[in-house]
Amino acid sequence: MHHVDNRPLVRTVNLDIELESHVAPQTLSDKVAFAFVKLLRFFADNLFAKRYGHRAVVLETVAAVPGMVGGLWQHLSALRRMRDDEGWIRTLLDEAENERMHLMTFIKIAEPNWFERLLIIAVQLVFYNFYFFLYLVAPRTAHRVVGYFEEEAVISYTAYLAEVDAGRHENVPAPQIAIDYWQLPEDARLRDVIIAVRADEAEHRDANHGFVDTLDQRKAA
Template identity: 70%
Template sequence: MMTEPKTPEIEADHLTAHHVPQDFRDRLAFRIVKFMRIFADAFFSNRYGHRAVVLETVAAVPGMVGGLLQHLKAIRHIRDDQGWIKELIDEADNERMHLMTFIKIAEPSRFERLLIMVAQLIFYNLYFFLYLFAPRVAHRVVGYLEEEAVVSYTNYLAEIDAGRQENVPAPDIAKDYWNLPDDARLRDVVIVVRQDEAEHRDTNHRFADTIAAGKQA
């Protein structure tokens, strides 16, 4: 996913963008994400590569769930989906590529792979029912989850720049997917992944706003 470059000022504003909770639903979504962050901090601390693997395992779920339920809703009501299905499925596939990339970089242990399976099992079922009964909250959860992802990848980048994380060569899967140069390094991968996460953040907050305004068909 390639995007036009931004000036430093616009880039800074884009990366620090935060949706201020407007009501109970927004505050609930925000608290859910902050609660989830506790476990990520407890298990992985500054092990950003392994943290990214688990983060992307969870992040790859909402788009597929949302795409499925929007597909069924469009069929049930015999109406156009306004482009939501493709956008959500594309998001899920993009997050899957993040996961495949960081698995090559972090090489998770058997315990961490088990943790990935458990996290996916739990999160899929919880998110499915959340989206089924409260799609606005579900999209807001993802918006806040992606805000946290942008922060995590920004911290990851700072660790690389400080020399505390080795700036290893980018795996071939990342170079092929993002059309990175042959000499691309981990730093280049983190930058493009962070940009993807910022776009998913904005998309899901926009979807939540659309639902709140009653503008979804």
């Protein structure tokens, strides 16, 4: 008899994490990763402007890809080399799952229109294949891309929070999926959701920059 684990997903909001953190590009790999993420930022800013809810829906579909790709490659690598993965697989798959929960949350807040749904399909198709091959040939650069991507995510969610606090975005009630997932109060609002998501992104930022440090240490050893 098969057992399906249907326990609800829960996560604790890390309110103590450093938000204003940036790893300055040093190597060519860093500079390529940084330039690529800034290019993505340019397109996102021009496409969505201050429609932060819709921006979140589209970008979270992208953000959920790297963890799954990285987790798969680390899994295969651990099998192939017959070695322990040192916790990388679980961390990366948890990241992918967490980003998917961000998407599920923001779909309740900003329902994507038909154009955004088509954009999501196109972007996911292109980005998945791009990131898959990037991780294959340059995992260090791949993790740095995610680190910088998450740095930008923290900046974007901080700006989103400022818009809500200024009254330019309605501080709507938090979706029930967010209340359950982050264990928020039943009267939680959008503001609480943004703070929780921003903290998650900061954790992913630090984890992926940390993976780069580990890869550098392995290479130097």
